[in-house]
Amino acid sequence: MIDAGKRNVLGVLVNVVDYESAASQVLAAARERRPFTLTALAVHGVMTGVQDPAHAARLNAFDVATPDGQPVRWALNLLYKAGLGDRVYGPALTWRILEECAREGLPVYLYGSTEATLERLSTELAGKLPALQITGREPSKFRLAEPGEPEVIAARIRDSGAQVVLVGLGCPRQEQFAYAMRGLLDMPLLAVGAAFDYHAGTLRLPPPWMQRYSLEWLWRLALEPRRLWRRYVLLNPAYLARLTAQLTRLSRPEPPAGATERLIEFPV
Template sequence: MNRISILNTTIDNLAMNDTLEVIQEAIAKNEQIHHVVVNAGKIVALQNDTQLRQSVNESDVINADGQAVVWASKFLGKPLKERVAGIDLMVNLVRFAHKQRHKIFFFGAKEEVVKKVVEIYSEQYSSKIIAGYRNGYFKREEEKDIAKQIANSGANILFVAISSPTKENFLYENKSILGNVNFIMGVGGSFDVVAGKVKRAPLWMQKSGLEWFYRFIQEPKRMWKRYLIGNSKFIVLVLKEKLFKNSKKV
């Protein structure tokens, strides 16, 4: 895979179809892939959070989830093919699991949300794709037991819908316990979208890089700091890297 390196992180230059092929091949070979996505906010966070940076950069496949990251890659002369949104990848893999008779474990969100996600996918496809589910509320000392529960469920795929950096660190620290699960991935707030708790932006806003603004409008009190301050910090990081790159040429 062709990886680029920007802003203290590495990102695989993969389109959606490329990513799906890599994952499907790994499952066919009974191998494990630890997957992660990065957006502007996560890249800002990992500048000072060394544990998160390690959890991200040592993953097997790293996709650019945010359109801002794709734009930054082009501005910095290392263009990525396209944005691979985590929720779109998850939806594609649920469909793939149904076709290939694989099983999925859904871990995260509130109890009523994850239960609703399982109900929706069981009705849309089949309950046979469900290896198990669990809400995302737990104590640190419970992590190993949760990982063992998932590993013993017979799941081929694991989706973790917990906020950063908890989900990245959980997967990184427990991937040996989860060794028989072929694909492990953090999906953030995707369960809330599938369950209908949060609306996703229209397609034109997604393509225009305005999905963050649509989310901000829905939950301004909770999201203003993440998006307005976080996006401003991301722009500063990109400009600094551009200036540093140009100064090295002189």
């Protein structure tokens, strides 16, 4: 089990952590019924923080930010000799946590995506993890929270009996949601990105060799070119340029000081 704390990647703090440690921290918080936030950061996630210091401060306030993408793992290894042999991929970590929730009887709440995807995801999980308790599911409303709505959503989640919340709103919306809701819920909130779509079967996983050589972006771009081209064509080169500058000490990016205030307006 590896957990060497957080390290600065372009001003965003990413944990030097493996699957076992990340999952164990989530499950401990679920058993103990205490607030906890986790996100899995690929290049896009890191660059959202680079482009928005207020969002970087939110990301840095998360309990755990895993190196979801291979380039983020490489950054930790190159900058800090972290020795990580693998990334901590959001969909794979989600599955590990769900398997343990099924074994331990820890109820789960699904928040985000569409009703059609949640229906399909629930069916897939029921077939593969029949012991898993899904005590509630709620699709995204694709708008900002209205006054008083966060408390209503939190009450629904608490009343369901859930001990883990999976948030699938996409980056950076899911991190904004988890950050804002953390103070209202005594359970882990996991920003899991495309895990809903992958485990529902609505989005195909790339071949293992593409994942190993950091070509998942190319796979995703081929599947959703109109939606994702800006993310990969513009952000990937910018990430590499900034990482090179940090490696060569031409740039010394500093994490924003302190966490931001609780978000009043955030996506639901």
